[in-house]
Amino acid sequence: MDCETPLTQMNTNLLSLHDLSVHFAHGGGQTTVVDRVSLTLGAGEVLGIVGESGSGKSQLLFALMGLLASNGNATGHALFDGQDLLSLPTKALDRVRGASLSMIFQDPMTALNPYKRIGDQLAEGLIHHQGLPRAAALAEASRMLDRVRIPDAPRAARRYPHEFSGGMRQRVMIAMALLVKPKLLLADEPTTALDVTIQAQVLDLMLEIAHETGTAIILVTHDLGVVARICDRVAVLYGGRIMEEGPAETMLSDPRHPYARGLLATTPRLEAAITPRLPTIPGAPRSGGAMLPSCPFAPRCSDKMPACDHMPPLRDIGPERRLACHLEPAP
Amino acid sequence: MIPFVAKRLWNGFLTLAALATLTFFVMRLAPGGPFSRNRKISPEVQANIEAAFHLDEPVYQQFARYIWGILRGDLGPSTRFRDYSVNDLIAAGLPTSLTIGFWAILVAALVGIALGLAGALRRNGWTDYAAGAVGVIGIAIPIFIIGPLMQAYFSVYLGWLPVGGWNDGWRSLILPVLVLALPNIAYISRLTRSSTIEVLRENHVRTARAKGIGPARVLLGHAMTGALLPVIAYLGPASAALITGSILIETVFALPGIGRFFVDAALNRDYPLVMGITLVYGGFLIIFNIMTDLVRGWLDPRIRHEG
Numbered sequence: 001m002d003c004e005t006p007l008t009q010m011n012t013n014l015l016s017l018h019d020l021s022v023h024f025a026h027g028g029g030q031t032t033v034v035d036r037v038s039l040t041l042g043a044g045e046v047l048g049i050v051g052e053s054g055s056g057k058s059q060l061l062f063a064l065m066g067l068l069a070s071n072g073n074a075t076g077h078a079l080f081d082g083q084d085l086l087s088l089p090t091k092a093l094d095r096v097r098g099a100s101l102s103m104i105f106q107d108p109m110t111a112l113n114p115y116k117r118i119g120d121q122l123a124e125g126l127i128h129h130q131g132l133p134r135a136a137a138l139a140e141a142s143r144m145l146d147r148v149r150i151p152d153a154p155r156a157a158r159r160y161p162h163e164f165s166g167g168m169r170q171r172v173m174i175a176m177a178l179l180v181k182p183k184l185l186l187a188d189e190p191t192t193a194l195d196v197t198i199q200a201q202v203l204d205l206m207l208e209i210a211h212e213t214g215t216a217i218i219l220v221t222h223d224l225g226v227v228a229r230i231c232d233r234v235a236v237l238y239g240g241r242i243m244e245e246g247p248a249e250t251m252l253s254d255p256r257h258p259y260a261r262g263l264l265a266t267t268p269r270l271e272a273a274i275t276p277r278l279p280t281i282p283g284a285p286r287s288g289g290a291m292l293p294s295c296p297f298a299p300r301c302s303d304k305m306p307a308c309d310h311m312p313p314l315r316d317i318g319p320e321r322r323l324a325c326h327l328e329p330a331p
Numbered sequence: 332m333i334p335f336v337a338k339r340l341w342n343g344f345l346t347l348a349a350l351a352t353l354t355f356f357v358m359r360l361a362p363g364g365p366f367s368r369n370r371k372i373s374p375e376v377q378a379n380i381e382a383a384f385h386l387d388e389p390v391y392q393q394f395a396r397y398i399w400g401i402l403r404g405d406l407g408p409s410t411r412f413r414d415y416s417v418n419d420l421i422a423a424g425l426p427t428s429l430t431i432g433f434w435a436i437l438v439a440a441l442v443g444i445a446l447g448l449a450g451a452l453r454r455n456g457w458t459d460y461a462a463g464a465v466g467v468i469g470i471a472i473p474i475f476i477i478g479p480l481m482q483a484y485f486s487v488y489l490g491w492l493p494v495g496g497w498n499d500g501w502r503s504l505i506l507p508v509l510v511l512a513l514p515n516i517a518y519i520s521r522l523t524r525s526s527t528i529e530v531l532r533e534n535h536v537r538t539a540r541a542k543g544i545g546p547a548r549v550l551l552g553h554a555m556t557g558a559l560l561p562v563i564a565y566l567g568p569a570s571a572a573l574i575t576g577s578i579l580i581e582t583v584f585a586l587p588g589i590g591r592f593f594v595d596a597a598l599n600r601d602y603p604l605v606m607g608i609t610l611v612y613g614g615f616l617i618i619f620n621i622m623t624d625l626v627r628g629w630l631d632p633r634i635r636h637e638g
């Protein structure tokens with residue numbers, strides 16, 4: 001592919017983000033909701049992104065998919081499979097999204113087209129990207145619906161979204177996103193709509209299908225139990241910035257950032273597969289403002305020091321671990 | 332789908348029956364009768380005329396006669412145009428009204444939807460401003476002003492088109508159709524624009540874009556249905572109103588449609604003709620409402636399944 005930029009040459013990762021920021025324009029001003037995020041993801045890897053509501057998780061994923069609202073724009077680079085997603089023209093982006101890059105949306109109640117049979121909605125991607133005849137695509141679709149345990153799949157494929165419960169619709173979304181066998185799946189809280197008792201089951205199902213096709217996953221979740229169970233790595237997002245990032249195992253057992261520690265300290269049992277929403281930390285989350293020079297978490301941080309007026313860069317603090325905090329002395 | 336259709340047909344029938352009853356009694360309530368004139372006529376002649384039109388019968392009998400007539404498709408004799416039945420008069424006027432109304436609604440729907448879509452897709456582009464201007468003109472300036480203005484310019488000044496009347500084939504059609512379509516173009520384009528903008532923001536359209544199927548398919552396959560549903564809901568009743576004749580248009584352009592008969596009939600207390608035209612209008616309204624419901628039910632499974 002495009003091997004002219006040195007960035008690409010050096011990169012063997014499936015996805016690498018360099019200083020990805022998302023800004024929204026409004027009333028002459030501009031808000032930054034994702035702030036210089038850099039990350040890498042290897043093929044087949046599962047990366048968890050945690051952070052409280054409003055920390056920019058969804059907008060980060062939308063930026064990759066080219067789905068930001070019309071007043072939004074993304075800067076930086078997002079190299080996926082050798083192409084910079086952020087600078088691709090729509091036509092080229094449309095060869096990537098829905099084919100090698102797909103997404104499960106947060107709100108299953110409204111994410112499906114109410115006027116189309118779900119079978120057709122699933123088949124559409126296969127017909128468009130893989131040139132399958134309609135009948136074959138529909139057969140594939142109903143096979144996939146069966147795999148996500150939708151009862152009586154061939155019949156269900158002929159139904160409309162309003163005939164399904166929220167949980168069933170979320171399964172439909174999962175089936176739709178995985179049907180095209182993407183290289184990377186962006187899953188935005190894929191199990192929030194589900195009954196707590198079956199969240200784990202559906203998540204495992206999603207993981208199982210993804211493993212078969214070698215699909216890497218970015219999983220946005222509020223659930224640290226889920227992170228512990230299925231993620232290889234985890235990034236903690238706060239106020240649009242990555243605070244800490246590393247292998248799930250070591251990060252969860254030994255978090256360094258005060259925010260990450262706060263998250264874990266208030267999580268009762270990490271082993272439990274199911275925990276409710278993220279625990280609360282005193283103070284209010286930073287609402288996206290202009291790119292602040294200070295650490296966004298400082299106002300709520302119990303370890304605040306004068307240096308926090310300048311946001312520290314994300315630096316390596318051990319094997320594969322990165323942290324953006326003044327607490328940890330530079331090695 | 333069959334109970335859905337049956338239910339609407341039955342409701343339509345009931346509405347029409349109620350309408351027939353209501354017009355009958357409202358007409359009787361109004362003071363005066365078709366033959367109460369200032370001019371004196373001898374009591375015998377008066378009685379003869381009233382007998383000929385069954386006005387001497389008790390009201391319930393008149394009502395029964397009237398309903399029985401409707402059931403047989405006979406709307407009775409006209410009291411103003413004595414040599415004609417109401418059926419004859421409607422048959423004479425309706426084709427003119429239907430023709431003008433049909434073309435007006437077609438032009439309004441096509442141009443209105445196109446302008447609305449163009450405006451929504453390229454907001455603040457020149458088509459958006461053009462549509463906005465048409466909208467302001469079409470809604471703010473009434474027919475009885477814009478009609479004569481167009482006549483003055485296209486017919487009198489340029490001499491391209493007839494000023495009015497119905498004797499110049501398609502050339503007689505152009506001005507009335509345009510003037511009748513204009514306010515509807517304005518309304519439909521605004522409706523289309525706002526509903527399209529709204530639908531394009533919906534989550535399921537975002538899902539469609541995420542599939543990488545291209546902007547055209549996203550629009551036609553996913554956004555269009557939701558965007559057009561409100562437009563269709565408006566088009567149904569509007570079509571009924573347009574094709575059954577616009578009183579203003581038919582007056583301004585001197586067209587022999589049923590709109591003008593209606594004015595004439597109302598001014599002359601021609602009960603049967605007023606009731607007949609009201610029923611025709613009601614009938615069209617009901618039919619178009621049913622058709623609207625069917626189209627909406629066909630497009631939106633949620634409406635269909637609700638029954």
Ligand SMILES: Nc1ncnc2c1ncn2[C@@H]1O[C@H](COP(=O)(O)OP(=O)(O)OP(=O)(O)O)[C@@H](O)[C@H]1O
Pocket residue numbers: 024025026031033051052053054055056057058059060069071072106287288
């Ligand atoms: N079109 C927009 N214009 C301005 N600000 C926006 C727009 N869309 C989103 N935002 C802001 O971006 C911020 C991040 O939103 P985002 O949806 O990414 O949060 P999130 O981390 O996904 O939260 P949640 O867990 O609740 O889904 C929020 O403060 C939100 O208000």
Ligand SMILES: [Mg+2]
Pocket residue numbers: 057058059106188
């Ligand atoms: Mg979100």
